[in-house]
Amino acid sequence: MIPAQEHSATTPRVAAFDAWIRSRFVDINTQLEDRYAERDNRIDVRGIGNDLKAQLVDEGRELIAPLLDEGNTDEGFDLAFELLGNVGYYMAACRRHEITEPSRERTSPLVEASALAMHLGATVGTAPRFVTSHMETYNRAVDGVYRTFTWRPAETTFLTYNTRSAFAYMRAADALGRIHPMGVSHPAVLDLLIDARNALQDAFKLNTKLGQVLDVDEFFFCVRPYYKPYRVGSQEYRGANAGDFAAFNQIDMLLGLCSPTDPSYTQVVLEKFPYLTPDEQRRLHESFRHPNLLDSLLDHADRGGPNWFRRHAAAYLEVCAAHGAAAAQHHDDLVHNFIARPAGQIPSAHLEGITASGPPLAVLLQALEDLRDRRLAVPRDDIPTRHADIERLRSLLDA
């Protein structure tokens, strides 16, 4: 068993549950995955490994019930959020093994876990389920090993690249977010635009590498199923999504490629809030208020295009190109190869719940394509894109 790293403020019961989540829990999930992998129809997990499933439920419940009795020990955000993650991992694993199934139930049979998750969600200010930050930016490593569902290597491949890529997006968002208080003509803005471009190019490289090294079947059959929607109490919460952090949308709106008043875009963003940590929620709220760079640059162009204008506008266009390229790569490579293609090869009865957010796959793919096209600023007559404005800016540089 891996020893849980001591938190100065943690309680013995919290530490015992954490130690289980990092060891025995992973063993059981891995053994179940091994059994599913032996079957012809790998996606149908019903009735397989019932002995292991019972152990998972019972051992988890034995550790969770005393935590409920312990009540609110107010250990601060990080510990409460980590504990929510641990309860969430347990509930998500039960969902993955179809011990629970939201369409079959009106309320989660995991009564103690639901109660603890709701309590913790209310405490920290997020949805009461495990969210992407639990797997990525708040996933505490102990001796170099962070929390996972299984020991299968595809899971750490997926998560390590995702986390690194998310941080690259955060670096880009941070650089762009520093521009508006100074104004787009400030001499330091060029550095910020170059930082943002470089960070987005890093994200592109990381995502490209991820697409090369991640095993499609392993991801589809053994990683993704842990991210499905599940019920907490009577309420069903949508699944975890690699895009549940603010930076992507901050970049969209700060660049001006997506508009905070475009209803179909805003809908996508608003839906995300409960699945973000409070600091990420704050960042996302702020990006709705800030002016965008494209409008600011075009304002200056109307006034005759001063000296700095060419340099800043050229750098701005490079940032947009880098953002568009990474968005296209996500959709055309990652989503296509790791979701759409394998989904086309399994029986339609098993497509239920295939997307994290719940809509049928075709609807989700169209929504993702629309996001890609906004970020690429391609001409579309059915959704608003900044194609004409980007072309105008480019023509000013060519003049």
Ligand code: HEM
């Ligand atoms: C194998 C790798 C990946 C696959 C198969 C994948 C697939 C998907 C899918 C299917 C969705 C829609 C989720 C839903 O609503 O059900 C999505 C959304 C999203 N993903 Fe990924 N993804 C991958 C990696 C990444 C990485 C590395 C990032 C960036 C760090 C990322 C960023 C996003 C974002 C921001 C969204 C929200 C929609 C948007 O704003 O475009 N994804 N992804």
